[in-house]
Amino acid sequence: MTEHVCAEIVPIFQQLNHDELIKVSSLVKHHHVEKGEVILSPDSPSQLVIIAQGAAKTYQLSANGKEQLLRVLDAGDFEGEKNLFGVGNDELYVEMLKNSTYCSIETTNFQQLLGSYPSIALKLLKSNAEKIDALEKQNQLLNHDLVEQRLATYLLDLAKTKGSYQFILPMKLKELASFLGTTPETISRKLKLFVQQDLLTQNRHQIEITAPDQLEAIKNA
Template identity: 40%
Template sequence: MDEISATAHTRRFKKGERLYQPLDESDSLYIVHKGFVRIYRLTENGKEQLVRFLGPGDFTGEMALFRSSLHDSFAEATRDTAVCVITKDDLQPLLATYPAISLKILAEFSNRLEQSERQTTLVATEKVENRLAMFLVELLEEGSNIATLPMTKKDLASFLGTTPETISRKLGAMEDRGLIRHISNREIAIMDADELLLG
C-alpha cells in the first residue's frame, strides 16, 4: 500500500467534468476516492447508454494495465470528485511484485462481467417494472429497508433501458400500491421486498 501510495497522485474533477472520453489514450487506473463517476457510451443516434456508476473505492481504466488502448466510453464526475490516478508504467512493476493485486483486479473483472450479463438478460427479458424492482431490492443493505439511488432518474432510466418518464410512472404506481414510499428524491423505503419482486 505504501508503494502504491507513493506512485499515485490525486486529481479533482468538478461536477460535469470528464475524466476521459472516447479516443483518449488509456494509460492510467482511476480510483474514486470521493464523489461519483458515471461511465457511459453514446449510441449511433447520440443517445447516452449508462454502463456503470462508480462510488468511493471503485475504479476504472483497468484495461490500461494489461494493454495499450484508447478509451471507448466517457467517464464523467456527477458531483465534485477526487480520484487517485496511477499510470500503467508505475503500476505494472507492482503487479509483477505483488500478484495479489492482479488477482483483485481479475476478481473485479469477473464481477463486472457477471453484472453485465445480468443487466443484458434483464433488459432483454424482463418488463420495466420488474427491472426496476430488482434494481431497488439489490440496493438494500442487510437489515435495512431503505434503497438509496446512486444516480439520477435519467441515468437510472438509461441503465435499465427505458425513459425517465417511465421510471417516474412506475415508481408512482409502486407507491400507490403501498410497495414503496419516497423518503426523499434519492431515498426510497421498500415496504415489502417480496411483494415488490412478485410485481
C-alpha cells in the same frame, strides 16, 4: 487529503503496509475536476483512474449516441483496469457527477507494481469478474420488455445486495433511467405507481419495499 489517500481507500491496495503505500503513492497523480468533466474515454492515455472524493458515472454510447449507464463510482472505486492487461478502451467513458478529486496511474507504472505485488493482479481480476457479472445482470434486466419489470427487478436485486428492504437509491433518477434504458419521467411515474399500489414507500431517495412478493410477481410477469 493525504498524499496516499487513493492508495489507502482502494481495495486492491489494502493488503499493502505503510511503506508500500508510499511507494504506490509516488506513482499516483492527483486531479481536481468539476462536475461534468470526462476523465476517461477512448481517447484518453492508457491509465487507471481512482475516485478519491466525490462520484462519477461509467457509461458507453450506442451507435446513435445514446448514453447507456453501466455503473456509478464512489470514493475508492476505479476504472480502466482493462488497460493494465493490454486491452484497449474502445467504449467506456467516466464522467464526474459532482466536483471531485481523482487519481490516475499510468499503465507502465502500474505494471511495475504488478511485478512487485502479484496479489494486486489477483484482486484486479476479481474486480473485473465482478463488473462482468454486474453487466450480465444488467443485460438480463434490460431484456424485460416493460419498464415496471426492469424497475421491480432492479429494486429487488438492490434489496438483496443491501440485505434489507429499506435502502437508499445509489443514483439519481437521471442515472437510474439511463441504467434501465428509459427516461427519468418514466422512472418517476413508475415509482409513484408502485407507491400508489402499496408496493413500496418513497421519501426522496429513501425506499422501503413493503410488498416484496407482489413486486416479485411484477418482475416475473
